[in-house]
Amino acid sequence: MNMSTSRxxxxxxxxxxxxxxxxxxxxxQVLPFSGLVMIMFAFALDNDDVLQRVAGGxxxxxxxxSLFILVQRTFAVETYDGALDSxxxxxxxxxxxxxxxxxxxxxxxxxxxxxxFIAAIVLYRVNVNGxxxxxxxxxxxxxxxxxxxxxxxxxxxxxxxRGRETLLPLLLxxxxxxxxxxxxxxxxxxxxxxxxxVGEGWPWVAVLAVFxxxxxxxxxxxxxxxxxx
Amino acid sequence: xxxxxxxxxxxxxxxYNGYPALAGVTLRVERNEIVLLQGPNGAGKSTLLRACAGxxxxxxxxxxxxxxxxxxxxxxxxxxxxxxxxxxxxFGELTIAENVSFWSTVxxxxxxxxxxxxxxxxxxxxxxxxxxxxxxxxxxxxxxxACLVVRRAELWLLDEPHAGLDAKGRxxxxxxxxxxxxxxxxxxxxxxxxxxxxxxATRTISLVAGQVRDSQ
Numbered sequence: 001m002n003m004s005t006s007r008x009x010x011x012x013x014x015x016x017x018x019x020x021x022x023x024x025x026x027x028x029q030v031l032p033f034s035g036l037v038m039i040m041f042a043f044a045l046d047n048d049d050v051l052q053r054v055a056g057g058x059x060x061x062x063x064x065x066s067l068f069i070l071v072q073r074t075f076a077v078e079t080y081d082g083a084l085d086s087x088x089x090x091x092x093x094x095x096x097x098x099x100x101x102x103x104x105x106x107x108x109x110x111x112x113x114x115x116x117f118i119a120a121i122v123l124y125r126v127n128v129n130g131x132x133x134x135x136x137x138x139x140x141x142x143x144x145x146x147x148x149x150x151x152x153x154x155x156x157x158x159x160x161x162r163g164r165e166t167l168l169p170l171l172l173x174x175x176x177x178x179x180x181x182x183x184x185x186x187x188x189x190x191x192x193x194x195x196x197x198v199g200e201g202w203p204w205v206a207v208l209a210v211f212x213x214x215x216x217x218x219x220x221x222x223x224x225x226x227x228x229x
Numbered sequence: 230x231x232x233x234x235x236x237x238x239x240x241x242x243x244x245y246n247g248y249p250a251l252a253g254v255t256l257r258v259e260r261n262e263i264v265l266l267q268g269p270n271g272a273g274k275s276t277l278l279r280a281c282a283g284x285x286x287x288x289x290x291x292x293x294x295x296x297x298x299x300x301x302x303x304x305x306x307x308x309x310x311x312x313x314x315x316x317x318x319x320f321g322e323l324t325i326a327e328n329v330s331f332w333s334t335v336x337x338x339x340x341x342x343x344x345x346x347x348x349x350x351x352x353x354x355x356x357x358x359x360x361x362x363x364x365x366x367x368x369x370x371x372x373x374x375a376c377l378v379v380r381r382a383e384l385w386l387l388d389e390p391h392a393g394l395d396a397k398g399r400x401x402x403x404x405x406x407x408x409x410x411x412x413x414x415x416x417x418x419x420x421x422x423x424x425x426x427x428x429x430a431t432r433t434i435s436l437v438a439g440q441v442r443d444s445q
Contacts, residue, residue, distance in 0.1 A: 090308060
């Protein structure tokens with residue numbers, strides 16, 4: 001990454017995060033929404049053993065639902081007053097835009113997931129020991145990087161499309177299915193749900209890392225063409 | 230193409246949604262000119278501006294802007310061109326100062342250039358700290374032009390710059406355009422406000438059905 005790309009990425013990321021801090025979409029809409037999803041699952045399943053067993057999957061499912069809102073929001077900011085067009089006209093390096101937007105999305109997702117895991121510990125009474133915590137943190141970092149890259153990529157793809165509110169989930173859900181599966185398995189191992197050991201979670205984390213690397217690289221190479229007219 | 234030609238289109242054709250929005254445009258704009266593009270809705274004014282900015286592909290003919298052949302490379306010209314369309318390209322949640330600062334950072338402009346751009350647009354301390362979402366249409370336009378200035382664009386492409394502005398706002402836009410031309414920029418303005426824009430322009434070009442009908 002050259003100086004120009006790094007400067008643009010920092011500017012785009014800090015701009016996106018500042019806008020989110022001011023608009024409070026994450027705190028006032030996404031966090032309550034995902035919190036409600038967790039509570040609804042708790043009421044629906046209403047069984048501590050089942051809840052502890054499926055806690056990992058519920059956290060990642062709530063994350064995916066919230067991802068759609070966050071991705072739509074991050075690109076709505078760019079398209080509302082034609083800023084994405086202006087960035088293109090200004091000849092701003094698209095790789096810098098991609099990295100910057102992915103970083104901002106990553107930070108927002110990390111905040112969201114932290115709250116969801118706290119909610120899982122409180123509501124579903126799951127336990128995590130020292131080695132499980134290391135696995136959990138690594139899993140969260142790799143899965144979130146993958147979600148941020150793929151979310152930015154597909155957000156850019158659908159940014160100018162008609163019906164993007166419904167198009168985005170339709171396109172994004174099948175692509176992020178591997179993240180949901182791998183992150184859930186790794187989280188279950190971190191929570192030692194259903195007799196799983198922590199060691200069994202690491203191969204899933206490796207798949208998450210590969211997923212993040214593939215979509216990170218794919219995004220860098222293709223984002224320019226995606227946002228072109 | 231002459232040394233001072235900024236835009237040189239010969240029989241340029243551009244297609245938008247399967248329709249030839251530019252159907253063989255021949256047009257030449259020299260350095261420091263202020264050119265008014267006029268014509269009815271759908272004549273191809275906005276498409277011509279977008280083609281000059283390298284946003285629309287020219288599929289046939291010759292299209293040179295600032296020495297770049299747009300039929301070969303549409304991207305290199307962009308950093309030297311500023312397009313202000315119907316939208317302002319601003320972020321409503323940020324203040325004017327933050328918007329100008331963002332644009333100056335992404336294009337690599339210095340702090341001095343950023344301050345100078347805001348001074349030229351008469352954006353003082355109090356106004357600079359206001360969020361764009363709270364501004365009037367004229368103030369938003371001034372902020373967008375400050376972002377254009379900070380980009381050091383050599384060719385300004387303005388699409389209906391007076392739209393939605395009151396008399397004071399329109400006067401301000403005219404003053405800014407004249408200042409930009411005086412400082413070396415070339416300006417192409419598409420407008421329905423013929424009388425006002427003609428006072429500003431050094432030349433008027435009429436577009437009809439994607440072709441230049443008249444140039445005077």
